[in-house]
Amino acid sequence: MLSLHKFDELDMKILTELTKDGNVSVPNLSKRLGINTSVLYSRIKRLLKKKLIKKFTIVVDESLIGIGVRATMGINRDPKQKEQIHKALLKTSEVIMMSEVTGRFDMLLTVRAKNLEELHSVAIGKIGKIEGIQNTETFVELQRTEKDQSYELKE
Numbered sequence: 001m002l003s004l005h006k007f008d009e010l011d012m013k014i015l016t017e018l019t020k021d022g023n024v025s026v027p028n029l030s031k032r033l034g035i036n037t038s039v040l041y042s043r044i045k046r047l048l049k050k051k052l053i054k055k056f057t058i059v060v061d062e063s064l065i066g067i068g069v070r071a072t073m074g075i076n077r078d079p080k081q082k083e084q085i086h087k088a089l090l091k092t093s094e095v096i097m098m099s100e101v102t103g104r105f106d107m108l109l110t111v112r113a114k115n116l117e118e119l120h121s122v123a124i125g126k127i128g129k130i131e132g133i134q135n136t137e138t139f140v141e142l143q144r145t146e147k148d149q150s151y152e153l154k155e
Contacts, residue, residue, distance in 0.1 A: 007052065010035070012151040014043055015052070019149045022056045062112065069113045070141040073123065074105030081132030088130045094122045105137070116140070 010033070017029055026044070030037040047053045062070075077085050089095050089109065097110035109127070113119040123138050 007047075007153075009153055011043065011047060011052070012153055014040070014047065015151040016149065018044075018053070018056075019151075022058075066114050067112050068115050069119045070144070071111045071113075071119055071123075072139045072141070073109040073111050073127065074137045074139070075107045075109065075127070076134045076136075077106050078132040078134060079106075085130055085132045089127070092122070092126050094118075094126070111138075 013033055014029075017024065017032065024032075026040055027037055030040045033040065044053070062068075086098070089098055094111050094113055095109050096112055099108045100106065101108050111119065111122060111127075113122055119138070119140070123136060127133065128136055
């Protein structure tokens with residue numbers, strides 16, 4: 001049975017601040033939150049131990065390494081070939097995320113490429129040729145706006 005851990009308002013404030021800047025120093029964050037540095041260290045350690053914080057990571061400006069196009073691809077597949085399709089998609093380096101979804105598609109993929117020509121090649125030459133994929137539809141990202149996440153306790 002899933003055991004839900006109790007997290008308080010301070011935990012949620014820590015999460016909110018760390019999602020804005022995971023590289024912030026503990027002394028700076030403790031000043032921002034108005035709490036003792038040692039309390040903050042122990043809280044962060046606890047959040048990691050309880051797996052509420054899974055990992056600290058970085059955000060890369062992909063345009064600086066030649067990735068100019070990002071797209072979402074909806075795919076429909078033969079349900080009997082789900083496992084083989086999943087394995088083939090994992091081996092496709094341009095696919096960076098896969099989600100099984102409800103709605104008109106079975107899966108949504110996030111795909112990145114150098115340019116539209118490479119995206120076309122990936123969609124047709126790689127993903128479209130995986131046995132069991134019945135059809136695809138590609139949505140090229142024109143602009144992205146990401147919001148800072150906020151974690152508030154709701155009663």
